[in-house]
Amino acid sequence: MSxxxxxxxxxxxxxxxxxxxxxxxNQVLPFAGVTMVIFAFALDADSVLERVxxxxxxxxxxxxxxxxxxxxxxxxTDDGALDAMRVAGLDPRAIYLGKAMALAVELLVLEVVxxxxxxxxxxQTIPLNGVVLLVTTLLTATCGLAxxxxxxxxxxxxxxxxxxxLPLLTLPAVAPVLIGATRAVESALGTxxxxxxxxxxxxxxxxxxxxxxxxxxxxxxxPLIDE
Amino acid sequence: xxxxxxxxxxxxxxAGTGTPATRILGIITIVSMVWLVAFGLGFSxxxxxxxxxxxxxxxxxxxIWIAYLAFVVTAVASGLYLFGRKKSLGWDRLAGASxxxxxxxxxxxxxxxxxxxxxxxxxxxxxxxxxxxxxxLFVTYVGYLAxxxxxxxxxxxxxxxAVIGLLAVLLLPxxxxxxxxxxxxxxxxxxxxxxxxxxxxxxxxxxxxxxxVAFTLFYIWLVLHxxxxxxxxxMMEDHxxxxxxxxxxxEAATLNGEEN
Amino acid sequence: MEDAGFIIGSYVLTFLTLALxxxxxLRSGRRLAxxxxxxxxxxx
Numbered sequence: 001m002s003x004x005x006x007x008x009x010x011x012x013x014x015x016x017x018x019x020x021x022x023x024x025x026n027q028v029l030p031f032a033g034v035t036m037v038i039f040a041f042a043l044d045a046d047s048v049l050e051r052v053x054x055x056x057x058x059x060x061x062x063x064x065x066x067x068x069x070x071x072x073x074x075x076x077t078d079d080g081a082l083d084a085m086r087v088a089g090l091d092p093r094a095i096y097l098g099k100a101m102a103l104a105v106e107l108l109v110l111e112v113v114x115x116x117x118x119x120x121x122x123x124q125t126i127p128l129n130g131v132v133l134l135v136t137t138l139l140t141a142t143c144g145l146a147x148x149x150x151x152x153x154x155x156x157x158x159x160x161x162x163x164x165x166l167p168l169l170t171l172p173a174v175a176p177v178l179i180g181a182t183r184a185v186e187s188a189l190g191t192x193x194x195x196x197x198x199x200x201x202x203x204x205x206x207x208x209x210x211x212x213x214x215x216x217x218x219x220x221x222x223p224l225i226d227e
Numbered sequence: 228x229x230x231x232x233x234x235x236x237x238x239x240x241x242a243g244t245g246t247p248a249t250r251i252l253g254i255i256t257i258v259s260m261v262w263l264v265a266f267g268l269g270f271s272x273x274x275x276x277x278x279x280x281x282x283x284x285x286x287x288x289x290x291i292w293i294a295y296l297a298f299v300v301t302a303v304a305s306g307l308y309l310f311g312r313k314k315s316l317g318w319d320r321l322a323g324a325s326x327x328x329x330x331x332x333x334x335x336x337x338x339x340x341x342x343x344x345x346x347x348x349x350x351x352x353x354x355x356x357x358x359x360x361x362x363x364l365f366v367t368y369v370g371y372l373a374x375x376x377x378x379x380x381x382x383x384x385x386x387x388x389a390v391i392g393l394l395a396v397l398l399l400p401x402x403x404x405x406x407x408x409x410x411x412x413x414x415x416x417x418x419x420x421x422x423x424x425x426x427x428x429x430x431x432x433x434x435x436x437x438x439x440v441a442f443t444l445f446y447i448w449l450v451l452h453x454x455x456x457x458x459x460x461x462m463m464e465d466h467x468x469x470x471x472x473x474x475x476x477x478e479a480a481t482l483n484g485e486e487n
Numbered sequence: 488m489e490d491a492g493f494i495i496g497s498y499v500l501t502f503l504t505l506a507l508x509x510x511x512x513l514r515s516g517r518r519l520a521x522x523x524x525x526x527x528x529x530x531x
Contacts, residue, residue: 169370176401201408205404205408223390241520241521243520246530279491282494286497328508335500338500342500345493455528456515456519
């Protein structure tokens with residue numbers, strides 16, 4: 001069975017579990033929504049919120065990413081499923097790719113919901129000429145986040161006292177995505193006079209990040225979970 | 228299997244982590260440190276713009292230099308462990324010791340840099356490219372050190388840490404790139420160009436050189452000792468495991484004896 | 488001159504930290520070395 005086929009099966013499995021358990025829709029999306037709301041409590045000024053809305057979208061995404069990653073690996077370790085897959089001889093790169101793809105899908109759903117929440121809560125508008133940039137940003141940023149999240153999730157899963165390591169490892173690692181994605185979305189939305197053309201260099205950064213961690217992650221995942 | 232005496236009965240004191248080589252290295256290091264203080268605080272001239280505050284540079288720059296050196300060593304040692312044929316744990320210990328030292332030096336860089344910033348810019352902190360990247364560098368390696376303490380066998384620790392050690396080094400250029408690009412957008416007029424280099428005359432350059440040399444020697448001295456200490460810590464842990472296994476076996480034997 | 492305080496303070500802080508790092512490693516080295524036979528010490 002080819003690695004690509006295994007990856008698709010793993011991804012389909014993760015997504016099917018999600019559809020059945022509805023953790024994303026019942027827990028993570030509400031969590032993200034609550035985060036967007038309490039940002040307004042802390043940053044008590046409409047003008048401030050409007051100005052920083054792109055940043056808040058990505059901050060809420062980062063925090064939700066941690067929850068999603070922990071969930072992604074909790075379903076594996078609960079029954080020793082990850083070990084079972086490895087013992088069955090499945091290529092770890094395929095497992096990594098499959099889990100990352102499923103995570104990416106969930107992240108995309110999350111980001112779209114957050115975008116619309118921001119339109120409502122922070123009075124954002126999407127100009128027509130920014131749509132392509134916006135969509136591209138979402139896709140490239142998501143790939144990078146999924147790559148990093150799946151990798152560190154594999155490391156931080158399993159034993160007690162490990163899950164708390166995930167935020168410490170992940171947040172510095174996704175700093176480039178936070179910076180790049182926020183700037184790109186600011187350009188797409190025209191926040192504070194940013195122009196669409198500026199955003200494309202940031203997308204370039206996001207793409208390099210996604211490729212680097214995608215390749216690095218698939219190579220590193222095997223050694224990390226082989227314990 | 229090694230036997231370890233809890234209460235050593237040797238006549239002569241057992242050897243420590245020092246060797247003739249490290250003792251010589253240590254003495255040379257102390258001498259260069261004295262030179263550094265002499266040049267940094269004494270012989271070198273005041274700067275045209277910063278006046279005496281520039282003297283902080285002679286301890287500040289070497290600390291970040293050593294941090295970079297230490298993290299490169301960690302990455303190389305991690306690679307040698309992961310991809311080496313023998314998978315010698317010595318590389319893992321070197322990687323860990325070097326990262327510990329590097330992280331402490333980054334912390335020193337940030338603190339002393341804040342003092343320097345207070346004098347020259349009037350603020351302890353700015354979100355410029357260099358400071359931001361350094362802060363992220365610090366947190367990244369704090370994470371590396373946390374991964375080392377996850378427990379498990381030495382091989383497990385070595386493998387996990389090696390992966391993280393190599394990823395951290397991959398991450399740094401990306402972080403640096405994104406932060407620089409980000410900060411280049413905000414060309415606020417600052418009194419001092421934080422990314423600009425000070426126009427240095429020969430004596431200042433020499434003082435900086437003395438600092439870099441002194442700290443490099445210190446790093447080598449310290450990493451040698453720390454690696455040896457880690458080897459002994461691993462030995463003690465192995466011995467503790469051996470003892471625990473032996474104790475369990477003895478217990479099982481006596482239980483069987485009682486049952487019979 | 489408050490500048491001198493910061494400058495001297497930086498040097499003191501730096502060297503104090505170096506001294507602390509040295510002392511800690513030498514102390515744990517001594518403590519462990521007393522418990523481990525010399526044959527196992529690869530650096531000798």
